[in-house]
Amino acid sequence: MWRDLARIGRHPGTGGYRRYAWTAADADCRAWFAEQARHRGLGYEADRNGNQWAWLGDPAAGDAVVTGSHLDSVPDGGAFDGPLGVVSAFAALDELRARGARPRRPLAVVNFGDEEGARFGLSCVGSRLTAGQLAPDAARGLRDADGVTLARAMERAGHDPEAIGPDPERLARIGAFVELHIEQGRNLALHGTPRGSGSGPGRSGGRAAAGTPVGVASAIWPHGRWRFDFHGEANHAGTTALADRRDPMLTYASTVLAAREQARLTGALATFGKVTVEPGGVNAIASLVRGWLDSRAPDEPALATVVSAVERAAAESGERDGVGVRVTRESFTPVVEFEHALRDDLAKMLGGAPVLPTGAGHDAGILSGAVPAAMMFVRNPTGVSHSPAEQAAEDDCLAGVTALADVLEGMACH
Numbered sequence: 001m002w003r004d005l006a007r008i009g010r011h012p013g014t015g016g017y018r019r020y021a022w023t024a025a026d027a028d029c030r031a032w033f034a035e036q037a038r039h040r041g042l043g044y045e046a047d048r049n050g051n052q053w054a055w056l057g058d059p060a061a062g063d064a065v066v067t068g069s070h071l072d073s074v075p076d077g078g079a080f081d082g083p084l085g086v087v088s089a090f091a092a093l094d095e096l097r098a099r100g101a102r103p104r105r106p107l108a109v110v111n112f113g114d115e116e117g118a119r120f121g122l123s124c125v126g127s128r129l130t131a132g133q134l135a136p137d138a139a140r141g142l143r144d145a146d147g148v149t150l151a152r153a154m155e156r157a158g159h160d161p162e163a164i165g166p167d168p169e170r171l172a173r174i175g176a177f178v179e180l181h182i183e184q185g186r187n188l189a190l191h192g193t194p195r196g197s198g199s200g201p202g203r204s205g206g207r208a209a210a211g212t213p214v215g216v217a218s219a220i221w222p223h224g225r226w227r228f229d230f231h232g233e234a235n236h237a238g239t240t241a242l243a244d245r246r247d248p249m250l251t252y253a254s255t256v257l258a259a260r261e262q263a264r265l266t267g268a269l270a271t272f273g274k275v276t277v278e279p280g281g282v283n284a285i286a287s288l289v290r291g292w293l294d295s296r297a298p299d300e301p302a303l304a305t306v307v308s309a310v311e312r313a314a315a316e317s318g319e320r321d322g323v324g325v326r327v328t329r330e331s332f333t334p335v336v337e338f339e340h341a342l343r344d345d346l347a348k349m350l351g352g353a354p355v356l357p358t359g360a361g362h363d364a365g366i367l368s369g370a371v372p373a374a375m376m377f378v379r380n381p382t383g384v385s386h387s388p389a390e391q392a393a394e395d396d397c398l399a400g401v402t403a404l405a406d407v408l409e410g411m412a413c414h
């Protein structure tokens, strides 16, 4: 399976994957999924929102155990974020068949469309639409960097954009959803070792020095995006005395440092990863600096605390620099607590696997509002994700398949 997937959408220069929704690379991934279903004799369907399903057993029977993830990628993404969950799902079904297991509940593998939002700027479009968390009109109107709407892109790829929308009947078939995913972080790699002991596992080799290969997710941290507008005054970099400047770049710089400091103090994460400058001349003091803050924390009060502290620091610096500061919240996703009973069952079936939170959003988080959902993570030795350097050891991937097969067997066959 990896050999077939490896060449799809891979950029020859960076070695990273560019599998964006409703592009040729996406179509190739989808054709791959349909072929995997076909050659296993599974019932295949593509739903109204562009998600793909492969069924073992009768979907109409209800109470299905569904597993899978996504095949699309961020710009220059790694090989595992998404595909590991889909490949492992098919491999786990193969493993169940090899064990001679007899499922009493229908099983399905799913590929959720447009999870990363790399092209249209909104993540988890396929699962949000299905769960009724995204209005069809709003989805159809999303635009990519070339101004192409999602509706037009769907049409070009042969999918009817008028068909998209909530799909309660499909959701009603699902008794539980379990998403396996590569960990985006090093909690599993460092599990059982004191933090910062410097004994983390190396980059290569199937056997890591420490840690554990598979874990279960407890929760997805609440997260959001805030736009900071710093309004100053454009002027000549060579003739304006320091005392006469209203330089928004200074206020922006102090705010970046404040975000780092507040995150450190509160155990949260706060990142300025995108900035625009107007007019953007080397020899001009800027008139406007716009920076986007991404912040995540273990709970919502902690998130509110860190963001308001950063806002306060920005306002104070702005006063000192003669710069106006305006903050706009652009998005917010509340905390997702995965269902405790299912999560605890999984940990037990996996012989007491560690239960860990994550800062990254997933389809399982979207679905958790509608059906019992859970996640399993496979060890990431470097913690790197959303990068061509993302990796997982083959032994750990195989441990993930065995663990997923154990879970499916425990849930559907006993």
Ligand SMILES: [Zn+2]
Pocket (backbone or CB within 6 Å): 070, 081, 082, 115, 181, 362
């Ligand atoms: Zn993912």
